[in-house]
Amino acid sequence: xxxxxxxxxxxxxxxxxxxxxxxxxxxxxxxxxxxxxxxxxxxxxxxxxxxxxxxxxxxxxxxxxxxxxxxxxxxxxxxxxxxxxxxxxxxxxxxxxxxxxxxxxxxxxxxxxxxxxxxxxxxxxxxxxxxxxxxxxxxxxxxxxxxxxxxxxxxxxxxxxxxxxxxx
Amino acid sequence: xxxxxxxxxxxxxxxxxxxxxxxxxxxxxxxxxxxxxxxxxxxxxxxxxxxxxxxxxxxxxxxxxxxxxxxxxxxxxxxxxxxxxxxxxxxxxxxxxxxxxxxxxxxxxxxxxxxxxxxxxxxxxxxxxxxxxxxxxxxxxxxxxxxxxxxxxxxxxxxxxxxxxxxxxxxxxxxxxxxxxxxxxxxxxxxxxxxxxxxxxxxxxxxxxxxxxxxxxxxxxxxxxxxxxxxxxxxxxxxxxxxxxxxxxxxxxxxxxxxxxxxxxxxxxxxxxxxxxxxxxxxxx
Numbered sequence: 001x002x003x004x005x006x007x008x009x010x011x012x013x014x015x016x017x018x019x020x021x022x023x024x025x026x027x028x029x030x031x032x033x034x035x036x037x038x039x040x041x042x043x044x045x046x047x048x049x050x051x052x053x054x055x056x057x058x059x060x061x062x063x064x065x066x067x068x069x070x071x072x073x074x075x076x077x078x079x080x081x082x083x084x085x086x087x088x089x090x091x092x093x094x095x096x097x098x099x100x101x102x103x104x105x106x107x108x109x110x111x112x113x114x115x116x117x118x119x120x121x122x123x124x125x126x127x128x129x130x131x132x133x134x135x136x137x138x139x140x141x142x143x144x145x146x147x148x149x150x151x152x153x154x155x156x157x158x159x160x161x162x163x164x165x166x167x168x
Numbered sequence: 169x170x171x172x173x174x175x176x177x178x179x180x181x182x183x184x185x186x187x188x189x190x191x192x193x194x195x196x197x198x199x200x201x202x203x204x205x206x207x208x209x210x211x212x213x214x215x216x217x218x219x220x221x222x223x224x225x226x227x228x229x230x231x232x233x234x235x236x237x238x239x240x241x242x243x244x245x246x247x248x249x250x251x252x253x254x255x256x257x258x259x260x261x262x263x264x265x266x267x268x269x270x271x272x273x274x275x276x277x278x279x280x281x282x283x284x285x286x287x288x289x290x291x292x293x294x295x296x297x298x299x300x301x302x303x304x305x306x307x308x309x310x311x312x313x314x315x316x317x318x319x320x321x322x323x324x325x326x327x328x329x330x331x332x333x334x335x336x337x338x339x340x341x342x343x344x345x346x347x348x349x350x351x352x353x354x355x356x357x358x359x360x361x362x363x364x365x366x367x368x369x370x371x372x373x374x375x376x377x378x379x380x381x382x383x384x385x386x387x388x389x390x391x392x393x394x395x396x397x398x399x400x401x402x403x404x405x406x407x408x409x410x411x412x413x414x415x416x417x418x419x420x421x422x423x424x425x426x427x428x429x430x431x432x433x434x435x436x437x438x439x440x441x442x443x444x445x446x447x448x449x450x451x452x453x
Contacts, residue, residue, distance in 0.1 A: 018222050021291065030293065047181045055188045064215055065291070066298045066334060068199025073192035080185040129196055130295050139363070 009037045009057060017064035029143070031150045032071075034061055035122055036158060038079055039115055040102055043095040047083055054079030067130070074126035078118050085117045104164045115155050116148075123148045212304075216332035219289045219300060234429055241318045280395045282432040283307060285315075290337070292365035292425045297339040299323055299428065304331045314393040314434035320422030321345070321387060321398050322431055333433075339365050339425055346391045347400055350384035352377065356417075358385065358400055365425045368401060370417040377415075379406040385419055392442050394434055 016034040023031065038054050045053075058075030062068060086101065089110060099105045101114060123144045131140055176183060227234075289300035303309055305328045315322040315335045323335040323343065336343060338360055345358040347370065356373045370385060383403040389396030401419040408415055436442075 048184050051181070051184050051188055055192065058192070062195070064218075065294075066300075067294070069192045069195025073189060073196060076185065076188045076192055080181075080189070083181075 005037070005041065008040070009053075012037050013057065013060050013064075016061055021065055029146045029150050031147065031154050032061075032122070032126070033151060033154045033158070035075060035078060035119065035151075036155050038075060038082070039118060039155070040100060042098070042100045043086070044097060050079045050082060051076060070126055070129040073129055074122045077125045078122040081121050082118060085114060085121075089113050089117070100164060102164050103159045111159070112156075115152060119151050119155070120144075120148050123151070212327070212329035212332050212334070216288065216300065216302075216329070220302065223286075223288045230429065233427075237318055237429070279437060281435045281437060282316075283309065283435060285309075285431050285433055287428040287431055288332075290425070290428050292337075292339055293363065294339075295362055296341055297337040297365075297425075298326075299335045299337050299431075301333050301335060301431065301433070302331070303433070304328045304333050306330050308435065309333050309433050312393060312439075313436070315431055316394070316398060316434055317423045317428060317431045319424075320400055321394055322423060322425075322428065324393060325433065337425065338368065338421065338423075345394070345400070346388040347385050348388040349373070349377075349379065350386050355388055355390070356385075358419075366420055367404070367418050368421055370403070370419055371415075373415045373417060375408070375413050375415065379403060379415060379417055381406060392436055392439055 012034040016032065020031050020033055034057060037057055038050070041050060041053070054075040055072055058072035059069075061071040061075075065071070101111070103111045106114070127140055127144050127147070131143075283303065285301040285303045287299055288302050289298075291297045299315065299322060301309075301315070309325060309328055311325055311328060313325045315325060321338065323337040323340070325333050326336045327334040338345070338358075339362070340360065341362070343359060346355065347358040348355050354373060354377050356370050358368055358370055360368045373379060381403050383406075385400040385403065387394040387396060387398040387400060399422045401421045403417055403419045405418040406415060407417075
């Protein structure tokens with residue numbers, strides 16, 4: 001149960017620092033797939049644990065890419081927003097135990113919206129901190145929009161490639 | 169007190185968020201301010217080892233290109249050997265080569281030495297890019313030494329651990345390198361504004377100087393980090409802004425930052441002495 005998440009976390013971090021960070025599309029687009037780990041944590045994860053896991057994951061990416069805290073800040077912010085986003089887009093307030101926020105449990109439309117909101121929030125914080133100045137808003141928006149799109153596509157591809165196996 | 173505890177308990181989530189986000193933001197600010205922090209001193213070792221393993225594997229696929237480049241560089245160096253230079257009169261012969269100097273004139277002092285290194289991590293598409301190399305303090309590498317590649321200069325060492333070093337790439341918003349135009353020795357400053365990793369910016373060139381595309385930009389040697397006359401790049405665009413009376417000069421880096429493999433750390437053997445002198449002059453001023 002926990003092992004699955006730990007392995008997913010390690011694989012995503014390695015994938016991010018060794019492969020995705022080296023990908024350079026157009027000079028503007030940086031896909032950040034590692035946040036999928038936070039997206040896919042089960043509903044019953046305590047909220048404080050969510051924050052701590054997000055902070056640790058972000059810090060790992062920071063240490064490996066020498067970006068000094070910006071990933072930690074963005075990922076923690078995203079984890080903070082997660083319960084709110086789930087409340088915003090879900091009709092029911094109670095979820096079945098063991099169900100996860102993924103396509104097979106929650107449906108396509110729900111997951112699209114869910115990942116769009118959270119990826120967007122993460123990228124806005126991330127790129128604002130990275131550029132660290134607001135005098136080129138067009139370039140900033142352009143980078144956020146394109147990178148969000150690519151990250152989303154990667155997340156959806158991963159969802160279809162590795163669907164959740166329900167033990168029933 | 170009771171109320172405070174109850175209040176904190178009810179809003180644990182929010183306060184934990186504030187705490188973690190605060191830590192992250194302090195980290196960001198520290199990083200931008202000092203380039204290095206205590207965290208990296210310890211994490212460099214681990215990160216370096218991981219990149220090293222990955223790099224060793226990926227290196228095999230690029231052996232052909234690396235060999236070609238090394239051959240070219242060897243050829244260039246051989247051209248400078250004593251045996252490649254015709255000397256008519258030993259007392260007046262002056263070539264730029266250090267080897268022939270030492271053999272002819274014992275009063276010549278070695279000024280800069282090169283330490284060959286391998287690039288094990290590099291980025292080009294961030295707002296601030298860094299290069300990691302496979303040598304560190306144990307090899308005598310220190311902060312503020314220069315890093316050059318086979319074609320042009322690469323950056324400045326900002327942080328070292330026993331076996332690895334991080335260098336601030338030329339593709340970093342804080343980089344300022346003292347440079348000059350080859351054709352008329354006019355001094356300027358080289359920086360990078362992004363996002364294109366091939367193009368840099370040359371500023372501080374006086375308005376009466378004639379600059380045109382194709383002009384070569386070299387290091388000035390005034391910074392005590394790089395020797396004089398190392399290649400930086402070639403001017404691609406030089407627009408004169410009449411309203412502000414300044415030049416807007418863009419140039420193409422000589423080095424392809426997206427394909428870094430090997431480089432040399434440039435050690436200035438007299439840097440300490442020069443720094444001391446500078447400090448003294450400041451006090452007396």
